[in-house]
Amino acid sequence: MNASDRTPADLLRSALAADPARPLVTFYDDATGERVELSVATFANWVAKTANLLQGDLAAEPGDRLALLLPAHWQSAVWLLACSSVGVVAEVQGDPASADLVVSGPDSLDRARACRGERVALALRPMGGRFPQPPEGFADYAVEVPGQGDRFAPFAPVDPAAPALTVGGVGLTADQLVARAREDAAELGLGPGGRLLTGGSYDTWEGLSAGLFAPLAAGGSVVLCRHLGRLDADALAKRVESERITNTAV
Numbered sequence: 001m002n003a004s005d006r007t008p009a010d011l012l013r014s015a016l017a018a019d020p021a022r023p024l025v026t027f028y029d030d031a032t033g034e035r036v037e038l039s040v041a042t043f044a045n046w047v048a049k050t051a052n053l054l055q056g057d058l059a060a061e062p063g064d065r066l067a068l069l070l071p072a073h074w075q076s077a078v079w080l081l082a083c084s085s086v087g088v089v090a091e092v093q094g095d096p097a098s099a100d101l102v103v104s105g106p107d108s109l110d111r112a113r114a115c116r117g118e119r120v121a122l123a124l125r126p127m128g129g130r131f132p133q134p135p136e137g138f139a140d141y142a143v144e145v146p147g148q149g150d151r152f153a154p155f156a157p158v159d160p161a162a163p164a165l166t167v168g169g170v171g172l173t174a175d176q177l178v179a180r181a182r183e184d185a186a187e188l189g190l191g192p193g194g195r196l197l198t199g200g201s202y203d204t205w206e207g208l209s210a211g212l213f214a215p216l217a218a219g220g221s222v223v224l225c226r227h228l229g230r231l232d233a234d235a236l237a238k239r240v241e242s243e244r245i246t247n248t249a250v
Contacts (some may be wrong), residue, residue, distance in 0.1 A: 005172035006160035008084040011181075012047065013039035013217045015040045022193075023221045025212070026243065030227040034126045036074055043078065049237055050082035055155060057144065058101055058118045059188055062087030063163075067099035067106040067115060067245045072202040072226055075141075080165075084174060087158040092167040093203055109135050120144070164194055168204040170176050171234035178217060184209045185218035194220035197240060198249040199228030210249035218245075 004016045013245050015024065019058065020041035027036045038046070038129045045174035054060045070076040083090040096102040096115035104112035112119055121138035123131045164174040188210070189195055197217050200207035215222040222245050226230075228250065231239070240248070 030230040047081040048152040051085040051152040064100040067094035067102040130240040131216035181213035182218035185214040190218040197223040
């Protein structure tokens with residue numbers, strides 16, 4: 001990756017320029033059997049559409065705070081990079097009542113209603129499916145995002161020194177986030193082309209780093225597994241082999 005990259009959005013742009021076809025995020029839900037693999041290009045397209053939704057329809061601006069009430073999931077990763085693209089501060093499991101807008105999964109809708117700003121809900125169904133019936137008071141992400149533009153340009157430049165992420169009581173600017181992600185990648189022994197398997201939660205920096213930011217910073221990819229504890233040792237070993245895992249953070 002480029003040494004000059006100072007935001008997660010910069011890292012994604014560099015990954016896209018280097019090899020758009022390689023896998024970036026492979027997601028498993030071992031409670032449902034779902035598997036989704038997103039190349040760098042496909043992931044970046046989702047990020048661009050989501051950033052356009054965030055900046056355009058939701059009128060989010062740099063410095064706005066977004067309460068992200070989602071589990072470890074490929075769509076959570078998309079939202080984190082979309083926030084970085086716009087300059088919005090992603091507050092993972094943050095307080096909706098004090099946030100400018102909220103993004104919620106199906107299990108946190110009641111909590112999310114405390115937000116007085118824009119509210120977006122994700123059904124977290126396979127292949128990004130929509131709610132059978134949209135929850136009242138929320139925009140259904142799966143309905144709103146497909147029509148958004150495939151390319152994104154921020155209305156204002158994103159300041160790498162501005163706050164970018166809050167998770168588990170840790171607040172980071174964009175350049176601090178990138179620096180820590182690079183350090184974590186080195187500690188994990190993760191290099192270009194590496195495949196990291198993790199079943200960690202997105203509720204901590206360690207989980208977020210292993211589940212997205214460190215592989216992105218290293219030029220590698222992540223196999224993100226939700227409900228990984230449901231696999232026995234044999235099934236886990238088969239996954240490690242089939243996904244060509246080089247590193248683990250289980």
